Amino acid sequence: xxxxxxxxxxxxxxxxxxxxxxxxxxxxxxxxxxxxxxxxxxxxxxxxxxxxxxxxxxxxxxxxxxxxxxxxxxxxxxxxxxxxxxxxxxxxxxxxxxxxxxxxxxxxxxxxxxxxxxxxxxxxxxxxxxxxxxxxxxxxxxxxxxxxxxxxxxxxxxxxxxxxxxxxxxxxxxxxxxxxxxxxxxxxxxxxxxxxxxxxxxxxxxxxxxxxxxxxxxxxxxxxxxxxxxxxxxxxxxxxxxxxxxx
Numbered sequence: 001x002x003x004x005x006x007x008x009x010x011x012x013x014x015x016x017x018x019x020x021x022x023x024x025x026x027x028x029x030x031x032x033x034x035x036x037x038x039x040x041x042x043x044x045x046x047x048x049x050x051x052x053x054x055x056x057x058x059x060x061x062x063x064x065x066x067x068x069x070x071x072x073x074x075x076x077x078x079x080x081x082x083x084x085x086x087x088x089x090x091x092x093x094x095x096x097x098x099x100x101x102x103x104x105x106x107x108x109x110x111x112x113x114x115x116x117x118x119x120x121x122x123x124x125x126x127x128x129x130x131x132x133x134x135x136x137x138x139x140x141x142x143x144x145x146x147x148x149x150x151x152x153x154x155x156x157x158x159x160x161x162x163x164x165x166x167x168x169x170x171x172x173x174x175x176x177x178x179x180x181x182x183x184x185x186x187x188x189x190x191x192x193x194x195x196x197x198x199x200x201x202x203x204x205x206x207x208x209x210x211x212x213x214x215x216x217x218x219x220x221x222x223x224x225x226x227x228x229x230x231x232x233x234x235x236x237x238x239x240x241x242x243x244x245x246x247x
């Protein structure tokens with residue numbers, strides 16, 4: 001085989017370089033396309049996360065004030081029982097508090113988008129470290145809140161069952177239906193439709209019930225705290241997404 005001339009070698013080398021550069025450029029173009037697709041997926045996920053966070057905050061608009069109100073009303077019940085007297089000015093709050101002893105405000109907070117971003121590995125590709133960190137915490141925070149609500153829901157059963165024995169409810173439906181209707185609206189119409197018949201001295205003398213009201217009052221304070229903490233967390237997520245331009 002004859003040796004290639006200098007000119008042929010240069011030509012051959014140039015052709016090889018063209019091929020190599022062509023391959024490198026093709027790889028770069030494909031990598032760029034992949035980055036664009038990935039960024040689009042991230043942007044789409046963050047838009048959905050923003051919408052989900054807005055839904056969670058809408059739940060918060062109801063859950064925080066309602067759980068705060070329930071905590072205050074149950075405190076009126078507890079303080080009245082401990083004092084052994086019921087002021088006329090406290091009567092309506094006392095009666096509402098009796099109804100709400102067993103209520104647990106636990107809205108269906110969502111973490112679907114964050115779970116999806118974690119499971120698909122998309123979250124790892126998010127460049128903003130602070131945003132990546134807070135999104136990673138969403139499923140655990142929602143799960144921890146729900147666990148706490150479930151614990152509180154279990155604790156509430158005891159005072160509610162004792163309350164059945166000491167207090168009569170006049171309502172068009174069952175005790176559970178009354179709870180469900182109250183959870184849906186909590187409106188003044190519902191409050192007007194709920195009648196509580198009780199013997200105050202009998203409640204005061206029922207030491208076991210009074211002790212259970214102490215537990216119920218603590219539960220309501222804890223529920224308020226859980227709702228406040230998770231809602232503050234969603235506020236932080238919402239603020240970070242807004243700062244990144246996801247409106």
